[in-house]
Amino acid sequence: MRIWLQHGGVTCTSASPNLPPAHRFSVAPMMDYTDRHFRVLMRQVSRHALLYTEMVVAQALHHGRADALLGFDLDEKPIALQLGGDDPQLLAEAAELAQRWGYDEVNLNVGCPSPKVKQGRFGACLMAQPHRVAACVAAMGEACRLPITVKHRIGIDDQDSYSELLHFVDVVAAAGCQRFAVHARKAWLEGLDPKQNRTVPPLRYELVHALKQERPQLTVELNGGIETLEHCREQLSRVDGVMVGRAAYAHPLQWNQVDQQLFGDHSRNAVKASEVLRGVIPHAERWCSSGGRLWPIARHLVHLVEGVSGARYWRRQLSREASERSARPDVLERAARQLEERGL
Numbered sequence: 001m002r003i004w005l006q007h008g009g010v011t012c013t014s015a016s017p018n019l020p021p022a023h024r025f026s027v028a029p030m031m032d033y034t035d036r037h038f039r040v041l042m043r044q045v046s047r048h049a050l051l052y053t054e055m056v057v058a059q060a061l062h063h064g065r066a067d068a069l070l071g072f073d074l075d076e077k078p079i080a081l082q083l084g085g086d087d088p089q090l091l092a093e094a095a096e097l098a099q100r101w102g103y104d105e106v107n108l109n110v111g112c113p114s115p116k117v118k119q120g121r122f123g124a125c126l127m128a129q130p131h132r133v134a135a136c137v138a139a140m141g142e143a144c145r146l147p148i149t150v151k152h153r154i155g156i157d158d159q160d161s162y163s164e165l166l167h168f169v170d171v172v173a174a175a176g177c178q179r180f181a182v183h184a185r186k187a188w189l190e191g192l193d194p195k196q197n198r199t200v201p202p203l204r205y206e207l208v209h210a211l212k213q214e215r216p217q218l219t220v221e222l223n224g225g226i227e228t229l230e231h232c233r234e235q236l237s238r239v240d241g242v243m244v245g246r247a248a249y250a251h252p253l254q255w256n257q258v259d260q261q262l263f264g265d266h267s268r269n270a271v272k273a274s275e276v277l278r279g280v281i282p283h284a285e286r287w288c289s290s291g292g293r294l295w296p297i298a299r300h301l302v303h304l305v306e307g308v309s310g311a312r313y314w315r316r317q318l319s320r321e322a323s324e325r326s327a328r329p330d331v332l333e334r335a336a337r338q339l340e341e342r343g344l
């Protein structure tokens, strides 16, 4: 409730004026990873990137767990709430809530291949039902003023031709979606598990490029397998945005020049690991003083330091100290000081 009040009436800011829009570089939605703590970390790394939540199932929101499911820090903005569902009414309700809570946009998940999600008849299996997705998008668009975007695959199972992809996008665009984040691999809903569905089907960037070329009026973001800033830059000559998932989680500091290099914000220096850590401390203080434990925050921070001598020792020490039930943010202070002493 506290956060709802804090967010009431907040106007949406998608990106700083005169800079490219936030979706030029985004951190992909990832269940169990892109929680509010990781987003606070990534916000220290880039001031301008668009950050996605984990998928929130519209039905779960309907059943009243809004505080736990929607809470975020204002510092995390610009932020997109990703929703899962196939019921236009429930999704409309969720989109309206997203607006009330101060999210900048709402994204519908049409890419998740997990059996549980498929059983709920949403996620990637919705690619076979473009008109249903269109009805969901239209209902969400009517319920709020936020941009409604869709994240999807290039195809599913045997429905994987370019013409089917184009048909899907056209039908959904006609319902009011102007931005598509495309994971450039198909999903096999039978036979592969979710992890395999992120590695086994080949990446086909050329289909995403063709989509942008043939539908220049739509905003197209490319997702899947992007590992470096150089890679982002290459893709940005063909599409409007790049979305990075696993490489952002595993190597957060590797993206510390996104603001300068992709957004053209030269007022920003590349942050160091210690600066990221210090930037997270105010959030950790608020979190712990309202009864939260330190570990859900610290578990993400251990990825900040890699490839330097002593990294392993630092990570182990932070993990050990931060996982104590009674751990407080001073553990992070100490860890930051150790990094500062080494100029990291």
Ligand SMILES: Cc1cc2nc3c(=O)[nH]c(=O)nc-3n(C[C@H](O)[C@H](O)[C@H](O)COP(=O)(O)O)c2cc1C
Pocket: 028, 029, 030, 031, 032, 033, 054, 055, 082, 109, 110, 111, 112, 151, 183, 198, 223, 224, 225, 226, 243, 244, 245, 246, 247
């Ligand atoms: C652990 C994990 C959880 C994920 N959860 C979601 C999710 O909740 N919603 C979604 O649209 N995609 C989800 N994805 C897929 C990613 O958003 C992204 O599309 C995929 O990892 C490919 O991008 P990458 O190669 O940059 O990681 C998840 C991926 C991973 C690795």
